[in-house]
Amino acid sequence: MTADTAPRGLVLVVEDEPTIADLVRLYLAWDGFGVHLERDGTAGLAAARRLRPVACVLDIALPGLAGTEICRRLREAGDWTPVIFLTARDDEVDRIVGLELGADDYVTKPFSPRELVARVRAVLRRAAGAAAGAEQPRVVGAVTLDPARRTVTAAGAPVQLTSTEFDLLAHLMARPGRVFTREELLAGVWGYAAHAGTRTVDVHVAQVRAKLGPASVIRTHRGVGYAADA
Amino acid sequence: MTADTAPRGLVLVVEDEPTIADLVRLYLAWDGFGVHLERDGTAGLAAARRLRPVACVLDIALPGLAGTEICRRLREAGDWTPVIFLTARDDEVDRIVGLELGADDYVTKPFSPRELVARVRAVLRRAAGAAAGAEQPRVVGAVTLDPARRTVTAAGAPVQLTSTEFDLLAHLMARPGRVFTREELLAGVWGYAAHAGTRTVDVHVAQVRAKLGPASVIRTHRGVGYAADA
DNA sequence: CCGGCTCCTTACCGAACCCGAACAGTCCCT
DNA sequence: AGGGACTGTTCGGGTTCGGTAAGGAGCCGG
Numbered sequence: 001m002t003a004d005t006a007p008r009g010l011v012l013v014v015e016d017e018p019t020i021a022d023l024v025r026l027y028l029a030w031d032g033f034g035v036h037l038e039r040d041g042t043a044g045l046a047a048a049r050r051l052r053p054v055a056c057v058l059d060i061a062l063p064g065l066a067g068t069e070i071c072r073r074l075r076e077a078g079d080w081t082p083v084i085f086l087t088a089r090d091d092e093v094d095r096i097v098g099l100e101l102g103a104d105d106y107v108t109k110p111f112s113p114r115e116l117v118a119r120v121r122a123v124l125r126r127a128a129g130a131a132a133g134a135e136q137p138r139v140v141g142a143v144t145l146d147p148a149r150r151t152v153t154a155a156g157a158p159v160q161l162t163s164t165e166f167d168l169l170a171h172l173m174a175r176p177g178r179v180f181t182r183e184e185l186l187a188g189v190w191g192y193a194a195h196a197g198t199r200t201v202d203v204h205v206a207q208v209r210a211k212l213g214p215a216s217v218i219r220t221h222r223g224v225g226y227a228a229d230a
Numbered sequence: 231m232t233a234d235t236a237p238r239g240l241v242l243v244v245e246d247e248p249t250i251a252d253l254v255r256l257y258l259a260w261d262g263f264g265v266h267l268e269r270d271g272t273a274g275l276a277a278a279r280r281l282r283p284v285a286c287v288l289d290i291a292l293p294g295l296a297g298t299e300i301c302r303r304l305r306e307a308g309d310w311t312p313v314i315f316l317t318a319r320d321d322e323v324d325r326i327v328g329l330e331l332g333a334d335d336y337v338t339k340p341f342s343p344r345e346l347v348a349r350v351r352a353v354l355r356r357a358a359g360a361a362a363g364a365e366q367p368r369v370v371g372a373v374t375l376d377p378a379r380r381t382v383t384a385a386g387a388p389v390q391l392t393s394t395e396f397d398l399l400a401h402l403m404a405r406p407g408r409v410f411t412r413e414e415l416l417a418g419v420w421g422y423a424a425h426a427g428t429r430t431v432d433v434h435v436a437q438v439r440a441k442l443g444p445a446s447v448i449r450t451h452r453g454v455g456y457a458a459d460a
Numbered sequence: 461c462c463g464g465c466t467c468c469t470t471a472c473c474g475a476a477c478c479c480g481a482a483c484a485g486t487c488c489c490t
Numbered sequence: 491a492g493g494g495a496c497t498g499t500t501c502g503g504g505t506t507c508g509g510t511a512a513g514g515a516g517c518c519g520g
Contacts, residue, residue: 164467206508206510453495
């Protein structure tokens with residue numbers, strides 16, 4: 001598929017159950033993340049401090065040191081690295097969210113690995129947005145796209161895109177001219193690790209084109225995929 | 231066609247059908263990989279453990295031990311070497327990507343050898359996290375070809391090629407001076423299962439030449455095949 | 461519980477493209 | 491110089507591919 005996978009950074013996973021740990025690692029790696037794995041809480045906290053990951057995925061029930069405790073200590077030390085919890089029971093959720101814990105998101109077991117990956121991405125997107133415009137607005141032709149504000153204008157006029165539509169356009173405009181296959185787009189925007197077989201991408205492209213109007217910036221490469229104009 | 235220069239590492243291929251196996255080996259070797267070939271599942275598993283390849287390409291239907299079983303046993307032993315499956319039927323896919331199998335990617339037969347190579351590269355890139363751009367634009371004479379953008383210019387002017395035409399030219403320009411027979415081009419560009427006759431190659435070469443104009447870079451080697459100028 | 465929005469799928473249609481046959485031109489060997 | 495083999499070129503039929511519209515599932519707010 002030739003994903004051009006600019007490295008997305010290192011994710012720390014702390015999980016004692018090998019099956020789940022490996023699964024999580026597999027899917028995160030699939031999505032282009034570097035993954036560091038720890039099996040107990042104490043080592044997890046040390047790794048978080050040492051490796052400075054871009055995000056942490058923490059099981060709550062851990063030998064040595066609970067995931068919640070890891071998170072609390074990081075926050076105490078002024079480390080606001082995004083944290084996503086893995087939790088077995090729904091009733092643990094209340095303790096996590098809306099608390100001083102400073103969790104960014106959580107996933108209850110059993111979970112879909114795909115969903116976890118999507119949440120990691122979402123959390124990072126939010127963090128990037130908060131990090132004072134690490135993302136510059138992009139201009140291609142008459143279309144401008146602001147990743148931080150998640151706004152798009154075509155020929156000066158604001159365009160209202162849905163979340164998926166925006167992500168799709170942003171992905172294409174991130175590398176103008178670069179041709180992305182449908183699979184690459186499915187993997188990059190939707191988080192699917194699947195081959196083609198659906199027309200989902202086409203439909204959304206059509207939708208974006210319709211909203212952009214005549215300024216449309218998306219070019220079809222027959223038999224291959226789509227690209228934004230260079 | 232032999233592998234040149236820096237070896238990219240060893241890839242284990244387990245495939246019982248000699249035709250496919252040789253083709254896969256040829257193309258991987260071509261791309262700079264060392265290749266070790268096994269013909270049945272049991273030997274494949276042993277080889278994987280003994281040789282520690284950087285990636286495995288496994289047929290699913292194998293004598294002795296199914297490819298899925300090889301993968302499962304490797305994973306059980308904590309071996310997370312990237313695995314790419316070759317599968318004949320689409321409906322096998324769910325079992326693979328689904329979960330615990332831990333496959334990194336798969337390719338359905340009939341596949342293009344170039345696609346397989348691209349996937350091996352992609353998987354390794356993801357595993358390494360590093361971005362190694364083998365997708366640099368190439369220049370031969372007055373013709374430039376950009377694999378990522380899938381664009382071609384001749385004497386400075388952009389040239390619009392169809393998907394097949396582009397792949398054909400890219401294949402030739404990947405190794406300037408190297409003469410490819412029509413069979414090689416059919417296998418490499420169209421895929422090993424191509425049902426097209428060899429004259430089809432001629433037609434497409436003619437088309438590419440026409441579009442490139444006087445800058446044409448494709449040379450005929452009478453009785454043999456075609457090559458791009460060195 | 462309902463209505464609206466978004467997303468995904470499916471089906472259909474028009475267009476682009478590929479293939480192969482046929483014929484013309486070129487090269488090579490004798 | 492001539493014949494044969496190989497290659498260049500043209501062109502229409504059949505197929506594949508992408509655009510588009512319509513419908514149903516899930517989600518959220520009311």
